[in-house]
Amino acid sequence: MAQTKNSELLLNPLNLNNPITVQVLGICSALAVTVKLEPAIVMAISVTVVTALANLIISLIRNTIPSRIRIIVQLMVVSFLVILVDQVLKAFMYELDMALSVYIGLIITNCIVMGRLEAFALGNKPFPALLDGIGNGLGYGVILVIVAFVRELFGTGQLFGFQIIPEGCYNMGYENCGFMLNPPMALILIGVVIWIQRAKMKELQEK
Amino acid sequence: MEALNLFIKSIFIDNMIFASFLGMCSYLAVSKTVKTSVGLGLAVVFVLLVTVPVNYLLENYILKADALIEGVNLSFLSFVLFIAVIAAIVQLVEMIVEKFAPALYGQLGIFLPLIAVNCAIMGASLFMQQRSFDVAAGSIGGGLGYAIVYALGSGIGWFLAIVLMAAIREKISYSNVPAPLKGVGIAFIVCGLMAMAFMSFMGIKL
Numbered sequence: 273m274a275q276t277k278n279s280e281l282l283l284n285p286l287n288l289n290n291p292i293t294v295q296v297l298g299i300c301s302a303l304a305v306t307v308k309l310e311p312a313i314v315m316a317i318s319v320t321v322v323t324a325l326a327n328l329i330i331s332l333i334r335n336t337i338p339s340r341i342r343i344i345v346q347l348m349v350v351s352f353l354v355i356l357v358d359q360v361l362k363a364f365m366y367e368l369d370m371a372l373s374v375y376i377g378l379i380i381t382n383c384i385v386m387g388r389l390e391a392f393a394l395g396n397k398p399f400p401a402l403l404d405g406i407g408n409g410l411g412y413g414v415i416l417v418i419v420a421f422v423r424e425l426f427g428t429g430q431l432f433g434f435q436i437i438p439e440g441c442y443n444m445g446y447e448n449c450g451f452m453l454n455p456p457m458a459l460i461l462i463g464v465v466i467w468i469q470r471a472k473m474k475e476l477q478e479k
Numbered sequence: 480m481e482a483l484n485l486f487i488k489s490i491f492i493d494n495m496i497f498a499s500f501l502g503m504c505s506y507l508a509v510s511k512t513v514k515t516s517v518g519l520g521l522a523v524v525f526v527l528l529v530t531v532p533v534n535y536l537l538e539n540y541i542l543k544a545d546a547l548i549e550g551v552n553l554s555f556l557s558f559v560l561f562i563a564v565i566a567a568i569v570q571l572v573e574m575i576v577e578k579f580a581p582a583l584y585g586q587l588g589i590f591l592p593l594i595a596v597n598c599a600i601m602g603a604s605l606f607m608q609q610r611s612f613d614v615a616a617g618s619i620g621g622g623l624g625y626a627i628v629y630a631l632g633s634g635i636g637w638f639l640a641i642v643l644m645a646a647i648r649e650k651i652s653y654s655n656v657p658a659p660l661k662g663v664g665i666a667f668i669v670c671g672l673m674a675m676a677f678m679s680f681m682g683i684k685l
Contacts, residue, residue: 299503304500343592348559354558358558378598380562455498458500470659470664474658477661478663
């Protein structure tokens with residue numbers, strides 16, 4: 273692990289070791305906040321910030337945490353970071369915070385954050401840990417953006433609230449696929465993303 | 480029959496997995512066999528039954544605006560306090576189960592401590608905080624009763640979802656799934672189809 277180059281730490285989680293499609297972590301929020309593109313991007317940024325900073329902090333104090341209480345210490349660090357993020361969102365983007373509702377709070381139990389803390393931050397130096405946190409956050413963000421893009425575009429014909437599909441299409445009989453806004457489509461879309469990724473990268477296929 | 484309405488609603492309509500996606504990670508990881516799923520499902524029901532009412536009391540008597548001292552709103556601390564309560568209770572449950580039911584403890588293995596970071600537990604407490612079951616006149620035990628009904632319903636909904644998924648995945652292992660979809664891919668698609676089926680419960684009124 274110590275020989276992993278810093279660029280690999282940043283780039284691997286984007287495709288080869290993607291937290292959602294390969295490590296299968298952080299699914300809960302990935303499905304729930306992807307109804308529109310804007311909350312998805314805000315969520316992705318929040319998770320990236322929390323994962324990166326939590327990785328950094330835990331890595332800095334990793335030699336002083338007694339092994340028996342490490343889960344509690346990790347939870348405390350992550351909770352405080354999430355409280356900070358939540359207060360910032362409440363202050364500057366109140367409607368978005370209401371739309372994201374409990375899922376900001378659920379970043380605490382987001383498996384990506386806890387997973388990276390356990391798997392990487394506890395055994396590596398602060399700077400690689402920071403890069404690993406940023407990389408995993410970005411990998412998570414990529415999937416969120418893809419799913420939210422498809423769902424908002426085909427579900428409402430808009431992106432970021434701007435009408436993308438022109439009036440002419442509606443006049444010719446095109447209808448918005450309203451079902452895209454419902455939970456089942458999020459699950460099926462992620463299944464399809466996994467399908468496409470594994471079809472292209474045979475080494476990820478399960479036997 | 481508000482309580483019964485809430486109970487049925489939290490099992491089928493607001494199902495923790497299919498409507499709110501809470502607890503998906505352990506759901507996908509554990510649902511490979513029915514036996515482990517039953518064990519984890521029961522553990523989740525039990526932990527929910529204990530943590531949601533405790534957090535409800537915490538929320539209403541300490542954290543809410545003007546709850547503890549006039550003019551003091553401590554709800555920004557709710558994340559830390561909820562997760563601390565959950566971690567402590569899971570630790571307690573682990574110790575009790577180990578002492579009084581060692582066979583069950585051996586069966587559950589690693590899953591019991593893992594429940595502390597299961598989004599379903601934290602999510603149930605956060606949803607409970609959002610909905611703030613007001614102390615309704617004439618209801619069983621007031622808001623606390625509703626919190627208990629909500630916890631039981633949510634837990635049973637999660638249990639139902641994971642056992643159904645495990646049963647389907649056990650059968651799928653004998654089918655001809657395309658190679659890129661094997662394992663986690665087909666699990667997502669099956670989950671999506673089940674979520675569609677559960678949507679048919681919307682609009683039930685008792």
